[in-house]
Amino acid sequence: xxxxxxxxxxxNRKVVKVTVLDEEGxxxxxxxxxxxxxxxxxxxxxxxxxxxxxxxxxxxxxxxGDRVAINYYTVDNTETxxxxxxxxxxxxxxxxxxxxxxxxxxxxxxxxxxxxxxxxSFTAEPFKEGVYKLIPTVPISNIDQLLSIECDELEELDxxxxxxxxxxxxxxxx
Numbered sequence: 001x002x003x004x005x006x007x008x009x010x011x012n013r014k015v016v017k018v019t020v021l022d023e024e025g026x027x028x029x030x031x032x033x034x035x036x037x038x039x040x041x042x043x044x045x046x047x048x049x050x051x052x053x054x055x056x057x058x059x060x061x062x063x064x065g066d067r068v069a070i071n072y073y074t075v076d077n078t079e080t081x082x083x084x085x086x087x088x089x090x091x092x093x094x095x096x097x098x099x100x101x102x103x104x105x106x107x108x109x110x111x112x113x114x115x116x117x118x119x120x121s122f123t124a125e126p127f128k129e130g131v132y133k134l135i136p137t138v139p140i141s142n143i144d145q146l147l148s149i150e151c152d153e154l155e156e157l158d159x160x161x162x163x164x165x166x167x168x169x170x171x172x173x174x
Contacts, residue, residue, distance in 0.1 A: 041124040049104045060085050068105050069096030085131035
């Protein structure tokens with residue numbers, strides 16, 4: 001139930017002010033929409049935090065101070081994927097991490113490591129009302145491939161450094 005308060009100027013027959021109050025007598029919150037260049041809802045894993053785009057926050061209807069949670073959904077014990085939503089969509093209002101004014105949530109330790117297994121940059125697609133499935137922007141198979149390339153390049157660089165440091169001395173050692 002909501003309350004509607006209307007202030008009227010009787011002499012001029014005009015509405016001066018209209019106020020809407022919720023069940024508790026408070027004004028319902030309105031999300032301040034920022035002008036944003038990102039149209040796609042994205043989530044990025046940073047060093048100790050998650051960065052959520054304005055469009056993703058609009059989808060999950062979250063404001064600074066709300067709690068946002070990342071949960072995992074398993075299909076037939078074969079496929080598991082991450083979900084994002086306000087904490088009350090998964091559990092109690094006190095679960096999840098608090099959203100800051102800069103659109104980030106603290107995300108450290110094991111919870112960060114688990115999410116990194118799925119990727120470090122995600123887009124969102126609807127899963128159910130208020131909950132969105134996180135889709136990695138780089139497929140996981142490509143991440144493994146990129147990591148192996150980096151390892152190969154590191155080995156080559158290590159060999160080059162050894163050649164540079166040892167130079168002609170290496171030939172004398174054998």
